[in-house]
Amino acid sequence: MKTSKIPHRFYLTEEQMPTQWYNLRADMKEQPDPMLNPATGKPAQVEDLYPVFCKKLAEQEMDASSRYVDIPEEVQEMYKIYRPSPLVRAYQLEKALETPAKIYYKFEGNNTSGSHKLNSAIAQAYYAKEEGLKGLTTETGAGQWGTALSEACAYFDIPLTVYMVKTSYEQKPFRKTIMETFDASVIPSPSMTTNAGKAILQTNPDTGGSLGCAISEAVEKAVTTEGYRYVLGSVLNLVLLHQSIIGLETKKAMEMLGEYPDVVIGCAGGGSNLGGLIAPFMQDKLIGKANPEIIAIEPASCPSFTRGKYAYDFCDTGKITPMAKMYTLGCSFIPSANHAGGLRYHGMSPILSKLYHDGYMMAKSVEQTRVFEAAGLFAKYETILPAPESAHAIRGAIDEALRCKETGEEKTILFGLTGTGYFDMTAYASYRDGTMTDSIPTDDDLQKGFMALPKI
């Protein structure tokens, strides 16, 4: 197919949508190190996870061998309300940049939750419903995951309690309202509803909270409430499994257009979008079928890939979760208060950490003012106001396209546009009025986090 014939937005039909998720672990030559039970220091067994996670999800978390996993029909049905998502050729952005590169993006923001998070939220709410659970708990930072899970729980009729990082709760009251519109209970974290929250408030009564702290609270609430379990929207292997729908749709669409990316770029917080987008392209790399460059873009203010340690660490601040081997800044790390967007988790998906450690992918960090500059340019030419998180990937793609302009290379660049920025207007306003600043942790800052890593 000739380039000129490639449409601006390309949609698969419903019949062409994937009916199975892809499990990247099945093709990894070396597996990520196992999670450790913090009580015993031994590899966690699936039974260790049952008190926290719903059974089916615990099994998916531990299953490294099933290459493809059937997507339940009920999940497929809800996917069809907003999927397939479009693969967009960024013609206008290419023109504005005067680049010889072709730029594609997979747009996951066309649903009310406003991001890709819904892909895993639906699966997790469905399995919880199937198991007959009475309710779920979770945490949310910027609010995208909480919104997505609220939508999925409303649809499947399961009560949900969301612990929302307090700074975010205060900065984004509308995020709370939208979750409540979908019937969720939203509690600012740290709170007095859990021992973990009380302990943190005792030490630091004025804290704005952190994702790690909200996770501690949500987990505690789940394990102490009859019939409740905890769900998490990133980092976990099971989340990457569900999010593979992004990459599978993208790859199929590109094949139909006669295209294949030279570079695949995703923003990276806990890894949910990045892991999903790159899954089938990483498979090509692992099995030697193709060799696309894969680049993670993370905030300079929360640089877990580029400046973190590859080590065992807790997934939460309260140290009640299993320990995972991952790139981490230490479980008590909190990005500087002027950090505006999400992507603020201290660690990184163990699967992606292993692949990065083994040289299958690269990572770059960018300052937020450069991120918002890219966001504004993108909005002007592609008429989508991106989420700050997604704008990290835009920055990466623009930088790559500008490099191509210098070298004359006609690369095919693919990036993930994970969501929209309608609830981030305060940050947009601060960028516009020049009050937004950058903050890069010093080596000393990071050292403190590394010192507190478990000695394993």
Add this chain to the structure above:
Amino acid sequence: MKTSKIPHRFYLTEEQMPTQWYNLRADMKEQPDPMLNPATGKPAQVEDLYPVFCKKLAEQEMDASSRYVDIPEEVQEMYKIYRPSPLVRAYQLEKALETPAKIYYKFEGNNTSGSHKLNSAIAQAYYAKEEGLKGLTTETGAGQWGTALSEACAYFDIPLTVYMVKTSYEQKPFRKTIMETFDASVIPSPSMTTNAGKAILQTNPDTGGSLGCAISEAVEKAVTTEGYRYVLGSVLNLVLLHQSIIGLETKKAMEMLGEYPDVVIGCAGGGSNLGGLIAPFMQDKLIGKANPEIIAIEPASCPSFTRGKYAYDFCDTGKITPMAKMYTLGCSFIPSANHAGGLRYHGMSPILSKLYHDGYMMAKSVEQTRVFEAAGLFAKYETILPAPESAHAIRGAIDEALRCKETGEEKTILFGLTGTGYFDMTAYASYRDGTMTDSIPTDDDLQKGFMALPKI
């Protein structure tokens, strides 16, 4: 094609997109009465409009005979960034309502402006650019039109000044930020930047403003600034022309699915969405090819169709625009302060007014608490948080589907989902916490407006 095969979301391909707009007037047996020049009381000539509107748009406004109008290539190009929009089969809503009816909606909210307004904004910005104008002015109420026009002006690189109704400006600061992100200047109206604004502030210093007042200011600013013209996002014939893209896409998509609506439902403020959605279905009615029921849904707090007068009136509060024959509540009418959404204009599109007057369509009014109830139900099952404006049409469609449940009729219902409610969370919150109230103007209230109508 069998029902079971109809996808949840159906997209035309780019090749199937309309390349011409449809002009409803060409098929009307009786034309709407002409606009009158307020200075002479005589029918306005196209030249009378040149000081206010860009030439091409003035010509489109007056052109009742061209049945189809080519969409300029540059406009088609920008349409393709977010169009075709999906035609959605509301399977989940049907199931929840236990209705034998089939419900379809055309979703126009999948772009950053969040509504169908972008369809006309792009056309108007393009023609302004083509004419070499130095800038544009406009007004905005709820903010959807202002956002859409800001996007279009950023894309075509034309300076834009937006007069935003003051209550809205104060209630929705993020709407201002998003317009500024697209480089527009946003001024709360009434303001001291125009004589019209000053006069209103002198009489009523505490006024929250109105659309009619913001129009006066924007028009004055345009005619007194070298190289500037004024643009309007609703009411006008030219807007209905551009918005016909909604109906044309919808009808083509339904034909491909083997469907035709028994009932077509749209929300009605100034008529931009309603006129666009119904255009080709109304054509069928006018030429005797089919006879779908066409229903406008308007707020009980701003009931221009159901309780207004069909009379000549000014389009603005300051009485500086031409007069149009339309259903109107009087140009000084302002909906009660507790009215949350848009759809607050005192008048109604002259084309739609004429068709309604001649019995080609029906109108119903609904209270806002019933509208938000419908919005919540829709969000839960279709996972899209609708704009309050759009939710009027949802209310109408749900009521129709529930009637079908009683009668057993298997009607095919089509409605327009014009946009998303991300910037309306304050209203959603007030509905949820029970503080939202309804307000229906008394006959006495309305009488005041009617008394002030021009004596023609």
